Amino acid sequence: MITTVSQRLQPVPRPNHNRFDSRVRSMKKLREELIRIHKRNYRQNLKLVRENLGYNPGVEKYEREYLRHLKTYEEISNKSELIKKVLSADLVFHGDYHTLKQSQHSVIRVLRAIKGKREIIMCLEMFHAVDQKTVDRFMAGELQEKEFLEKIEYAKKWPFHWENWRPIIEFCRQNRIVVLGINTESNDVKGIEKLRERDRFSARIIARNLIQNPGKLIYVVDGDYHVAPGHLPENVHALLQALDVTAKALIIFQNAENLYWKLCSQGLEEADVLKISDSMFCVMNTMPANKIQSYLNWLEYSQDAYFPVHEDWEGTYSEDRGVMVHEMVHTLADILDLALPGDALEKLAIYYPGDLGFMEMVHDTPEFRGQLRLIRSKIKREEGFLLEYEKSGEPAYLIYLANSNINMAAEESCHFLNAVLRGIATQPITPFDRFYRSVITECLGFFGSKFINEKRKSQTENSLRIFVGKANRGELKDIDPETVQVARLILQHFYLQRRTAAAEEFILKFFDHYNSRSAVSRMFSTQLGYMLGNKLYYAVKRGEFSIKRIQELFTDSFAEPMRAFGSYLDVCERVKKVKHVARM
Known part of the structure; x- marks a missing residue:
C-alpha cells in the first residue's frame, strides 16, 4: 500500500476516553464472571469429593501440614528459572496429582528440558520397591509392557491410568535413566501413620541412592501431599544429616488452589510458575475445578479406586458427563452473551467409547455415510468430534467424547454452540x-x-x-x-x-x-x-x-x-x- 504525504500529515484524532473506559469495564466484568464461574465449579467438585471420601482426621491433618506451605508465594517465576534450579539441585521432589494427566505431563516436560545435562535417577511412587527386579527387566527391554504390568500387579497396586505415565517410563527407557520404585504396602497401619510410614520407607531408598551416586540428580515423583517439606523431604533430610551428608533439595508443587485464588485476587492468574521460596516452586497448569474433576472422573471410572464408589454414583458416569457438557454450553453462552435457542440441547446426543450402538446409529444415518472413514479415523486417534445432521426435518447434533478429558468436552461444547448459531451448511463450498x-x-x-x-x-x-x-x-x-x-x-x-x-x-x-x-x-x-x-x-x-x-x-x-x-x-x-x- 502506497501512503501519500497528505495522508501521513492527517491530524491525530483525539483519544476517545469514554470508549477506553468502557472497554476496561467490559474486560473487568468478563474477568470477574470467569473467576466466579471457576470458583463455583471448584466448590461443587470439592463438595462431591468430600461427600464421597467422608471424614478421615488423619488424612486431613496430613493435608493441613501440606497446605501450611502454600499460603503465599515470593514472586512469579518462569520455566527457565525453574529448570536452572532443577539443574543445580542434588535432589528434586516433584509433586503429582495422580488422576490429572497434565500433572504427569509437567514431569516429562522438565525431564526433556534437562535431557543430557545431568545424569538422573528416577524414584517413582507408582512402582513398589518389592517389584524392583521386574522393573529393571522391563527397563532393560526383557519384558513386554503387558507382561510387565501383570507381573507387578499394576492395576491393583497403582490404580491410575498407565497411559498417563507411559511417556515418563518410555523417556527413561530411551535415555537409559534408572527407575526405582519407592512405594510399599503398609497393611499393619492406617490413616496418617500409614502415610508417614510410606514417607519413611521411601526416604530410605532415596537417601541410600543419593549417597551411592554422588553427582547424579535424584528425581522423585510422589503425591503432592508427600512432597510437603515436613513429610518425605524431612525424612530424607534427617537420614542424610545423621550421616553428615548435605544435599541441595528442590520441591516442585503443582496447581495449589490457594495460590491460584490468590493470583486471581491480584489479577495475575495467567502465571504458570510461582517461586514460593528459594527451594520451592509451584507449576500452575490447570484450573482448580479441572484438577478436582479429574479425580471425580477417575473415581467413577475406576474399579480399583482406593475408596469405594458409593452405590448412588454407580451407573451415572455417562449421564454426569452429559450434564457437564450441557453446563459448559450454558456457561459459554452466558460469558459470550450468545442467544442459545431454548430447545437446542434437546437436539444434542452425546456418545462415549462404551456406547455400543454408536457406530450402528452412524451407519444408519444417511448424512454420515460419506464421513464414515473420517469418523473411524477420529475414533482410532481418540479424538472428540461434533456431527451435524437432520432428523425429521429438524437440525440434530451429536458429540462423541473419546475420554473424560475436560479440554475435549469444553471444545466440543463450544463447537456445538457454534454449529447451532450458524446453522447447518446446505450450500456446497470450495475446498x-x-x-x-x-x-x-x-x-x-x-x-x-x-x-x-x-x-x-x-x-x-x-x-x-x-x-x-x-x-x-x-x-x-x-x-x-x-x-x-x-x-x-x-x-x-x-x-x-x-x-x-x-x-x-x-x-x-x-x-x-x-x-x-x-x-x-x-x-x-x-x-x-x-x-x-x-x-x-x-x-x-x-x-x-x-x-x-x-x-x-x-x-x-x-x-x-x-x-x-x-x-x-x-x-x-x-x-x-x-x-x-x-x-x-
Missing part, C-alpha cells in the same frame, strides 16, 4: 473455503475451551521452530513423521501470511492440502485454529478484541466465497501483537 472455515471452527473451539480451562496451551510459532529444528537434526526419536510435516506446513503458512494476503498465492502453495481429506490436512487446519484461538482468548480477556466481533464469528456461516479466508486473516491481524503465556 479452499472449507479449509479456512474449518480453521475458524477449530479456533472458536479452542478459544471457548480456554474459558473452562485457562491453563490449556497451544503450540506457538517459536515452539514449532524449535520442534522442526530438532527433527531436522535427528534429535527426536520415534516421532510421528506426520506431526513434523504439519509443523512445517504451519510455519510455511505463517511465512506466506507475512508476505501476502492474496488468496491465489495460498492456493498455489497449499493446493494439495486444501483438496485432501488426509490426517495431515486435518491436523494442519486444526493446529492453525488452535494457535489462533489461544491468542484470541487473551485478546478478548484483555479487552483488545470485542465480544461483538466474537459473536459475529460464532453466527457467521461463511457461505460466501473467500469469506472464511478473509476472516481468518482479519483475526490474525487483530491479535498478532497479543502475548500469551509460555507453555510449561
Whole structure:
C-alpha cells in the first residue's frame, strides 16, 4: 500500500476516553464472571469429593501440614528459572496429582528440558520397591509392557491410568535413566501413620541412592501431599544429616488452589510458575475445578479406586458427563452473551467409547455415510468430534467424547454452540473455503475451551521452530513423521501470511492440502485454529478484541466465497501483537 504525504500529515484524532473506559469495564466484568464461574465449579467438585471420601482426621491433618506451605508465594517465576534450579539441585521432589494427566505431563516436560545435562535417577511412587527386579527387566527391554504390568500387579497396586505415565517410563527407557520404585504396602497401619510410614520407607531408598551416586540428580515423583517439606523431604533430610551428608533439595508443587485464588485476587492468574521460596516452586497448569474433576472422573471410572464408589454414583458416569457438557454450553453462552435457542440441547446426543450402538446409529444415518472413514479415523486417534445432521426435518447434533478429558468436552461444547448459531451448511463450498472455515471452527473451539480451562496451551510459532529444528537434526526419536510435516506446513503458512494476503498465492502453495481429506490436512487446519484461538482468548480477556466481533464469528456461516479466508486473516491481524503465556 502506497501512503501519500497528505495522508501521513492527517491530524491525530483525539483519544476517545469514554470508549477506553468502557472497554476496561467490559474486560473487568468478563474477568470477574470467569473467576466466579471457576470458583463455583471448584466448590461443587470439592463438595462431591468430600461427600464421597467422608471424614478421615488423619488424612486431613496430613493435608493441613501440606497446605501450611502454600499460603503465599515470593514472586512469579518462569520455566527457565525453574529448570536452572532443577539443574543445580542434588535432589528434586516433584509433586503429582495422580488422576490429572497434565500433572504427569509437567514431569516429562522438565525431564526433556534437562535431557543430557545431568545424569538422573528416577524414584517413582507408582512402582513398589518389592517389584524392583521386574522393573529393571522391563527397563532393560526383557519384558513386554503387558507382561510387565501383570507381573507387578499394576492395576491393583497403582490404580491410575498407565497411559498417563507411559511417556515418563518410555523417556527413561530411551535415555537409559534408572527407575526405582519407592512405594510399599503398609497393611499393619492406617490413616496418617500409614502415610508417614510410606514417607519413611521411601526416604530410605532415596537417601541410600543419593549417597551411592554422588553427582547424579535424584528425581522423585510422589503425591503432592508427600512432597510437603515436613513429610518425605524431612525424612530424607534427617537420614542424610545423621550421616553428615548435605544435599541441595528442590520441591516442585503443582496447581495449589490457594495460590491460584490468590493470583486471581491480584489479577495475575495467567502465571504458570510461582517461586514460593528459594527451594520451592509451584507449576500452575490447570484450573482448580479441572484438577478436582479429574479425580471425580477417575473415581467413577475406576474399579480399583482406593475408596469405594458409593452405590448412588454407580451407573451415572455417562449421564454426569452429559450434564457437564450441557453446563459448559450454558456457561459459554452466558460469558459470550450468545442467544442459545431454548430447545437446542434437546437436539444434542452425546456418545462415549462404551456406547455400543454408536457406530450402528452412524451407519444408519444417511448424512454420515460419506464421513464414515473420517469418523473411524477420529475414533482410532481418540479424538472428540461434533456431527451435524437432520432428523425429521429438524437440525440434530451429536458429540462423541473419546475420554473424560475436560479440554475435549469444553471444545466440543463450544463447537456445538457454534454449529447451532450458524446453522447447518446446505450450500456446497470450495475446498479452499472449507479449509479456512474449518480453521475458524477449530479456533472458536479452542478459544471457548480456554474459558473452562485457562491453563490449556497451544503450540506457538517459536515452539514449532524449535520442534522442526530438532527433527531436522535427528534429535527426536520415534516421532510421528506426520506431526513434523504439519509443523512445517504451519510455519510455511505463517511465512506466506507475512508476505501476502492474496488468496491465489495460498492456493498455489497449499493446493494439495486444501483438496485432501488426509490426517495431515486435518491436523494442519486444526493446529492453525488452535494457535489462533489461544491468542484470541487473551485478546478478548484483555479487552483488545470485542465480544461483538466474537459473536459475529460464532453466527457467521461463511457461505460466501473467500469469506472464511478473509476472516481468518482479519483475526490474525487483530491479535498478532497479543502475548500469551509460555507453555510449561
